[in-house]
Amino acid sequence: MRGAVFHAPGDVRLEERPAPTVVDPGDAVLRTVATCVCGSDLWYYRGITPFPESSPIGHEYVGVVEEVGGEVATIKPGQFVIGSFFASDNTCANCRAGYQSSCLHRELMLGCQAELVRVPLADGTLVATPGEPAAELVPTLLTLSDVMGTGWYAAVAAEVKPGATVVVVGDGAVGLCAVLAAAQLGAERVIAMSRHETRQKLASAFGATDIVTERGDEGVARVKDMTDGVGADSVLECVGTHESMLQALRSTRPGGNVGFVGVPHGADLPVEELFYSHVGLRGGPAPVRRFLPDMIERAWDGRIDPGRVFDLTLPLEQVADAYRAMDERRAIKVLLRP
Numbered sequence: 001m002r003g004a005v006f007h008a009p010g011d012v013r014l015e016e017r018p019a020p021t022v023v024d025p026g027d028a029v030l031r032t033v034a035t036c037v038c039g040s041d042l043w044y045y046r047g048i049t050p051f052p053e054s055s056p057i058g059h060e061y062v063g064v065v066e067e068v069g070g071e072v073a074t075i076k077p078g079q080f081v082i083g084s085f086f087a088s089d090n091t092c093a094n095c096r097a098g099y100q101s102s103c104l105h106r107e108l109m110l111g112c113q114a115e116l117v118r119v120p121l122a123d124g125t126l127v128a129t130p131g132e133p134a135a136e137l138v139p140t141l142l143t144l145s146d147v148m149g150t151g152w153y154a155a156v157a158a159e160v161k162p163g164a165t166v167v168v169v170g171d172g173a174v175g176l177c178a179v180l181a182a183a184q185l186g187a188e189r190v191i192a193m194s195r196h197e198t199r200q201k202l203a204s205a206f207g208a209t210d211i212v213t214e215r216g217d218e219g220v221a222r223v224k225d226m227t228d229g230v231g232a233d234s235v236l237e238c239v240g241t242h243e244s245m246l247q248a249l250r251s252t253r254p255g256g257n258v259g260f261v262g263v264p265h266g267a268d269l270p271v272e273e274l275f276y277s278h279v280g281l282r283g284g285p286a287p288v289r290r291f292l293p294d295m296i297e298r299a300w301d302g303r304i305d306p307g308r309v310f311d312l313t314l315p316l317e318q319v320a321d322a323y324r325a326m327d328e329r330r331a332i333k334v335l336l337r338p
């Protein structure tokens, strides 16, 4: 079978790899229907975060179950399924608390930019759709595997409530999905921080009521102007840099909350400022599995269409071009068809 292999920064290739098989009795093997490149893959591609050389890459997937191990009870061959970038048993104490990405038996999914994928802990990890989805629904279902679930978690972590004023820092695929999540959770005002016209348009289509193009201290000042000098109830941080974390913290009103889902790179919070801010912080790798059943229902009913973040679709053969397009910011997010 063919799958993407990371060789070095700037060098991802599609290669012939051994087909995955059921190893543990709780495993499933999927034939992927769609996969994609993540903003977090770019940290490796750009050489900012180390990644083991000559290793399979990719962690977002939807597919049809080909085979299951002897202990798999609920997932069946032929089902169309979605799972998160962490496999989880969905039964341990952390899973039951809603933090499946901290599952005591979690396994990071890698090698999903491929024709076949092995999913450990299949009963806990995978959620089947109500039936075979229409082709046009597949991109939306694929976002539930990571970016939409991560945007949703940002909104939940920042305690977005009906009527709230929300700021979203970051206009990548996760930031745009976070706008959609905030609107779905009833926010009255959603301020998207973006200076790119195509991303601004999508943010508006997803429910942003205001667009702010300023960044850093100027961005904070604009948000304060728009909120009677107080700041937003909830701020969704979807970048992970030092500047974006400070911008998020300083855009939040006393008693408000920051949900931070951008993987931190060099972010260093001033604890004393945090102390006096009265701002609550919660972040981390999103427990996407918690939100999958609800998000699948919303997607199936047509209430959410986050698949619009894919502005380029390529065959899996062109995985190298997909990385290049995202690296050069020619595409928000690239969908790959095996």
Ligand SMILES: [Zn+2]
Binding pocket: 088, 089, 090, 091, 092, 093, 094, 095, 096, 100, 102, 103, 104, 105, 106
């Ligand atoms: Zn668990």
